[in-house]
Amino acid sequence: MNIEFRTITQSDSIILNNLFHFYLYELSAYSMEDVSNEGKYEAEDISPYYRDDRLFPYLIMVDNKIAGFILVTSPPYVTDGIDYSVQELFLLPKYRGKGLGRAAALHIFKHHHGHYEISMFRNNPKAVKFWSALLSSLHIDAASDIGIIQISEHKLPTQTLRFVISNESLRLPTRIDCTLPL
Structure with a gap:
């Protein structure tokens, strides 16, 4: 399996917008959001991701x-x-359970060192398990905070992980093994 991480540019905007609707559909199980009268999930403006060099898509x-x-x-x-x-x-869905999430996180960690914050819905057990297991497998200590986010009329519990990625704290494998279940 050949894995590549391609920076999303303006020319990829349609691809990102289309994929983002699938993402919102899946996230709705945890965000409790409803579709609009047109039958779509209302996406935030994601165009800054391919226009602002402080964002890394x-x-x-x-x-x-x-x-x-x-x-x-x-x-x-x-x-x-x-x-x-x-x-x-x-x-x-067809790419889950093959270690691609792990590979994507390791790609990010390899190229972006510093203080991290990752927030997720606490009622999303796959996300909570994924990030906790990944950081544990890399021997990275993370502070964890519980919070609440308001989405429409719903108050939803969140979990935020804070940790540091540096050359000293992270020894990345030279080859990413995508057979791992993360």
């Missing part, structure tokens, strides 16, 4: 086919004292 490609995306932010789009936040990580 990547398409995840497997054997030259689109498998998903990972979107990373940096200041001023993150909390004070934080350098990077993985905002979204999405894989199409």
Whole structure:
């Protein structure tokens, strides 16, 4: 399996917008959001991802086919004292369970060192398990905070992980093994 992380550019905007609707559909199980009167999930304006060089959007490609995306932010789009936040990580269903999420996270960590913050819905057990297991497997200590986010009339519990990625704290494998279940 040949994995590539391709920076999303303006020419990829239709691809990202289309994939983002699949992502919102899946996230709705945890965000409790409803579709609009047109039967679509209302997407935020994601165009800054391919226009602002402080944002790092990547398409995840497997054997030259689109498998998903990972979107990373940096200041001023993150909390004070934080350098990077993985905002979204999405894989199409056929690519899950093959280690691509792990590979995507390792790609980000390899290229972006600093203080990280990753927030997720606590009622999304796959996300909570994924990030906790990944950081544990890499021997990275993470502070964990519980919070609440308001989406429409719903107050939803969140979990935020904060940790540091540096050359000293992270010894990345030279080859990413995608057979791992993460």
